[in-house]
Amino acid sequence: MRTLQTAALVASTTGAALMAGLFCAFAYAVMPGLSRGDDRAFVRTMQHINRAIINGWFLVPFLLPLxxxxxxxxxxxxxxxxxxxxxIVASLVCYGTAFLVTGTRNVPLNEALDKVGADAGPEQFRAARHAFEPGWVRWNTVRAVLHTLSLGALLWALHLHGAGTGG
Incomplete structure (x- = not known):
């Protein structure tokens, strides 16, 4: 059973690290970079990102830790x-909360943004961006922090487990 627990902790730690890195990168690089562009470029780029990210390279590390x-x-x-x-429980609570933030906050904003057509006018792009950007950035920061906290707790749990002091 120790080997199974080690495997579960390593897999969860790997997934948590990848998600913390991804959401932090959006918080400190991607969104600040996109904020410098015009409304149409912002909306179209986020639409492309939101469609491209739904793939196995994202879904496996996103779902596996739970x-x-x-x-x-x-x-x-x-x-x-x-x-x-x-x-482990602290990590699960943080990761689960971040997972819920993604599903209840960021994904609905992504879906609303996806409804803006490529042929929309400047006013529609501006309105869509202003309805999307502040909330999405705020909730992405929340999930980046939660994923990072989850990772930290997991790293310590893995250390305790590996050091033999966890039981």
Whole structure:
């Protein structure tokens, strides 16, 4: 069971690291860069990004940590690395909350933005951008912080588990 827990922790840590990196990169590079462009370029670029990101390279590391963290939690409760349990649970709470933020905040904004046609006029692009950008940036920052906290908790749980002090 220790090997299974190690695998769950490593897989979850890898996914959490990739997601923290992705959402942080959007927070400190992608969105500030796009904010310098005009409304049409902003909207069209985000539409392209939102369509392109739905692929296996994104979905596997985005989805994998949740079942991995649940499994690691169950194993810790059963006596495998119980000292790591609070850190695993903290990671699960942060990751799960970030997952909910994505689904309830960022994705609906993406879907609304996707309805703007390529042939829209300048006023439509401006209105769409102003309805999208402030909220999306705010919620992306929230999920970037949550994913980073999840990663930190996972790294500590993995350290405790590997050091043998987790149980």
């Amino acid at each position: 079942p991995g963290l649940v499994l690691a939690t169950v194993l810790a409760v059963r006596g495998h690395s119980p000292g790591a349990l609070p850190w």
